[in-house]
Amino acid sequence: MTPEAQKAFHQIQRKTGKAIGDFDLIEAGDRIAVGVSGGKDSYTLLHVLEALRKKAPVKFELVAINIDSGFPGYQKEQIEAHLLHHGFNYQMAATNAYQIIEEKLRPGTSYCAFCARLRRGSLYSQAEQHHCNKVALGHHLDDVIETLLLNQFYAGTLSAMSAKLLADNGKHTVIRPLVYTEETEIQRFSNAFHFPIVNCSCPVVAQEDQKRQRMKQLVHDLAREIPEIRRSMIAAISNVHPRHLLDKNYVTTRSHPHT
């Protein structure tokens, strides 16, 4: 590893370790399915978890899982070669998601959202087949704050992404160990480590989620004026005062005569 990659890696490891500690993301005996897409975030997640696994006092195991949704041209061989080269325990899982999307996608439904739902289902069933109790995803700090803004601006909810939650199937715990790591740190590490980046090759890949891109740009622009904006937004959702919001469920209805 080059000194630059080493430096970026240490920084990411430190932040990942803090997230693991803060949210009890990993316990002794865990078998964790790490979703690896071929993108920079999940490669980074896998390498950092492996480094932590090697030196952690608690024993846990990792299984890298790649879901091939079947889009023509998806260069999964490059992902597999990388996993093999680095000695990871892995599974490349082929699915017919592309065919299902083509047949079942209704007009007005988001292509990416439908595809992500199918992929998530396949990831959970692979996790089950490999006896994994947890599924780790590569969402990072910027994903969290962009989701926070998206939900406020477009969905009217105050929510983002949690570091740990029970999956919809009620069987697996989904963990996001990179929630404290900024995308620029991952990008720096990914560039220095020369990951073989593979995109999903889907028909809409060029028209990435426009709203998310807008949030990314907004944060980027504001960061010139408020350099600490990302840290501050993460701090904000780690320090919630529900009584000072307008959710009726959190309003105290009883009056306090002495206050």
Ligand SMILES: Nc1ncnc2c1ncn2[C@@H]1O[C@H](COP(=O)(O)OP(=O)(O)OP(=O)(O)O)[C@@H](O)[C@H]1O
């Ligand atoms: N094809 C896939 N196979 C396995 N896991 C996946 C796949 N696609 C996505 N994931 C998992 O879901 C996470 C979020 O997916 P998303 O599509 O938002 O990717 P992303 O933010 O671009 O991350 P990455 O850089 O890892 O692709 C990924 O980080 C990865 O852990």
